Amino acid sequence: MKQFISVHDVTDINALAAKALAYKADPLADHQLGWNKRIGLLFLNPSLRTRLSTQIGARNLGMEAIVFNVDKEGWALEFEEGAIMSGNTVEHVKDAAPILGQYFDILCIRTFPSLKNREDDYSEMFINQFIKYAGVPVVSLESATLHPLQSLTDIITIRESLLASPLPAGKKPKIVLTWAPHIKPLPQCVANSFSQWINAWGEAEFVITHPQDYELDEKFTKGATIITEDQDAALKDADFVYVKNWSTYTDYGKIYENDPAWMLTEEKLALTNQAKVMHCLPVRRNVELSDEVLDSQHSLVTRQAGNRVWAAQAVLSEILKSSY
Numbered sequence: 407m408k409q410f411i412s413v414h415d416v417t418d419i420n421a422l423a424a425k426a427l428a429y430k431a432d433p434l435a436d437h438q439l440g441w442n443k444r445i446g447l448l449f450l451n452p453s454l455r456t457r458l459s460t461q462i463g464a465r466n467l468g469m470e471a472i473v474f475n476v477d478k479e480g481w482a483l484e485f486e487e488g489a490i491m492s493g494n495t496v497e498h499v500k501d502a503a504p505i506l507g508q509y510f511d512i513l514c515i516r517t518f519p520s521l522k523n524r525e526d527d528y529s530e531m532f533i534n535q536f537i538k539y540a541g542v543p544v545v546s547l548e549s550a551t552l553h554p555l556q557s558l559t560d561i562i563t564i565r566e567s568l569l570a571s572p573l574p575a576g577k578k579p580k581i582v583l584t585w586a587p588h589i590k591p592l593p594q595c596v597a598n599s600f601s602q603w604i605n606a607w608g609e610a611e612f613v614i615t616h617p618q619d620y621e622l623d624e625k626f627t628k629g630a631t632i633i634t635e636d637q638d639a640a641l642k643d644a645d646f647v648y649v650k651n652w653s654t655y656t657d658y659g660k661i662y663e664n665d666p667a668w669m670l671t672e673e674k675l676a677l678t679n680q681a682k683v684m685h686c687l688p689v690r691r692n693v694e695l696s697d698e699v700l701d702s703q704h705s706l707v708t709r710q711a712g713n714r715v716w717a718a719q720a721v722l723s724e725i726l727k728s729s730y
């Protein structure tokens with residue numbers, strides 16, 4: 407693996423997920439693999455899980471991990487080609503990235519979208535500029551449109567859950583991605599990425615449900631079994647329910663309808679097949695999901711967040727192995 411930006415960088419999702427679960431069983435199995443290698447974790451936006459789990463995964467492989475909060479501690483970066491830098495930006499990415507490429511063997515980056523200009527965000531200019539100029543493998547810690555480490559974790563968690571509680575032979579799990587209310591306009595990254603990975607995985611009946619005006623980019627959702635605005639119908643007999651808010655894609659970055667009735671409650675969960683409930687976190691309790699659901703035996707969210715370590719470790723291991 408030369409980089410990890412989307413599902414297209416993975417040749418075999420099940421093999422990568424199995425590798426992650428093998429690391430979960432034996433975290434230090436490859437503790438020498440990253441000896442004398444250094445990983446840089448650059449954050450242009452806040453993080454709890456991604457930051458810490460990637461550091462732990464790197465350390466389990468023997469790597470030195472250095473975190474740099476670019477947004478708070480670095481010079482303001484310019485990303486536009488040909489920019490006349492007479493404004494607030496101090497350093498161009500084409501100057502900074504090659505230096506980071508000398509300091510680090512792997513460069514990991516988190517950037518969020520502006521949610522103001524769809525074309526800019528969906529061009530993935532920030533992460534693509536790092537890929538272009540760093541000269542070392544780049545790992546996305548969430549970009550403007552995708553969150554691949556989260557999605558790999560999600561598939562690991564679903565597979566782990568199915569191993570513990572198998573479905574009847576030959577039955578594909580019904581996985582429902584449902585929109586949930588939120589007080590702020592949020593990126594589409596997690597929903598885009600989850601859709602992209604579940605579609606590429608191809609081992610589920612995949613249903614997406616959202617209110618009118620919240621359609622995602624078809625590039626990511628194409629392949630879903632059904633996309634519906636009827637949440638109750640979508641939830642019927644679901645085995646897994648993935649809850650996530652996102653802002654509008656078509657009239658970009660807005661909150662339109664924000665009906666509290668879309669929150670996942672015990673009543674809604676009763677429509678499912680005793681579904682396991684997932685969310686990437688952080689979650690707004692009693693806005694996106696009720697306390698009763700989050701604190702119930704149905705919730706996988708804590709295990710899901712724990713699995714972030716093994717997803718990161720599996721990805722870094724693949725990159726290290728291909729760079730020897």
Ligand code: CP
Nearest residue numbers: 453454455456686687
């Ligand atoms: N799910 C996720 O990416 O969490 P953080 O934003 O805390 O890293």
